[in-house]
């Protein structure tokens with residue numbers, strides 16, 4: 001019996017799901033995307049967030065390595081110019097509680113590169129190693145019934161008014177933040193899916209610069225937003241990407257949005273609690289305009305709670321849950337969802353249409369999205385003007401405790417490593433409640449918080465040389 005899987009969307013969730021499907025033995029995996037996909041690491045319409053900084057957290061990279069055995073995604077990304085950034089030693093990070101100390105130990109490592117490069121490397125790796133086909137087509141709906149999805153309806157490319165049907169044993173919706181999954185399910189008779197949106201009104205503003213000579217090894221530098229002062233979030237980051245470039249991103253929630261004009265963009269960075277990002281880039285050569293993104297709300301579709309679920313259909317990645325990008329978790333959660341799919345498929349010997357499989361995958365994918373969701377929402381509700389949520393008593397307790405761990409993390413290794421584990425998505429948020437972390441939080445930092453960035457003398461010289469602001 002031929003077993004065909006159809007994946008809607010050739011973004012990260014879609015390509016990783018295709019790898020999992022192929023690895024589980026699907027005879028045919030067809031990925032449909034409405035975009036023409038670029039031959040190299042180029043921008044495209046369906047991926048507008050590609051202009052903004054994307055951190056690939058250690059937990060997400062682990063999941064990709066499991067999904068692409070023998071492909072070495074980390075090695076391929078590094079060979080293509082991505083950078084490894086150690087969370088313990090390679091970051092200059094100002095938190096709400098002061099600068100994080102830099103340790104000698106390497107600790108967990110995240111990857112930085114442009115999003116177009118990341119997508120291109122992963123897409124190419126999947127296509128080289130698995131019999132996956134990509135076809136240009138816009139999906140307009142699902143076929144089948146509330147008990148079983150039989151395939152998708154796609155718009156015929158040369159005729160806007162005509163659809164054709166494509167049958168599949170399993171359909172994966174990986175069509176991202178703009179998915180129409182709730183409407184599509186409604187069309188099958190499955191209505192009443194609950195959705196929640198928590199929108200801090202965050203605006204992201206990003207610009208690429210040429211890394212100035214001598215600054216090639218300057219660490220990723222971030223001035224984080226402070227959720228504890230009843231003011232809008234305002235943050236800035238300069239991160240190294242391929243091609244000797246810095247990608248500089250500012251993020252501000254409602255009332256604190258960064259502007260798109262170059263002078264205002266620089267002023268915004270210089271006006272943060274520490275002007276370091278603005279000072280660094282003040283003398284650097286810009287390579288692009290400032291690009292804005294307003295697609296930043298947290299959206300959760302509670303598909304796993306539907307009273308019934310059709311066999312033969314799952315939704316993964318941003319189609320299931322999207323997060324405020326300030327936390328850098330969306331791509332990792334997309335990889336976790338694909339990993340759930342792969343593991344569940346192995347449990348049914350790759351039988352794509354196995355009864356109950358889709359529901360188990362949907363529930364598992366929801367579970368692995370939960371940590372990132374609760375971290376994002378419990379912090380976002382603290383910002384003024386947020387829509388879709390107010391802080392509950394539990395949020396206030398969690399945020400007071402997180403603040404305490406963060407304060408301890410400025411100088412205590414156990415507290416810092418708990419924080420990297422959770423924010424790097426290597427361990428669930430419950431790690432914060434392990435006895436060692438609680439003790440570290442109670443003990444606090446053995447050192448007073450540093451008011452100055454923990455730079456080496458060489459880095460200080462680089463900053464002074466680059467600074468054109470006189471701040």
Ligand SMILES: Cc1cc2nc3c(=O)[nH]c(=O)nc-3n(C[C@H](O)[C@H](O)[C@H](O)COP(=O)(O)OP(=O)(O)OC[C@H]3O[C@@H](n4cnc5c(N)ncnc54)[C@H](O)[C@@H]3O)c2cc1C
Pocket residue numbers: 008009010011012013014032033034035045046047049052053054055056057137138139140174175176177178179204293295296316317318319325326327328329330331332333334
């Ligand atoms: C400004 C910004 C910054 C971010 N920064 C980070 C970060 O630092 N770290 C991180 O991990 N995440 C970050 N994210 C989140 C990350 O971009 C998403 O979580 C990730 O792209 C989700 O992948 P996906 O494959 O689910 O969706 P997408 O990458 O959006 O892919 C969806 C695909 O589906 C296609 N498609 C859509 N509709 C259809 C249709 N009807 N038919 C056919 N094809 C269709 C699209 O063309 C696209 O190719 C950021 C997001 C934003 C907005």
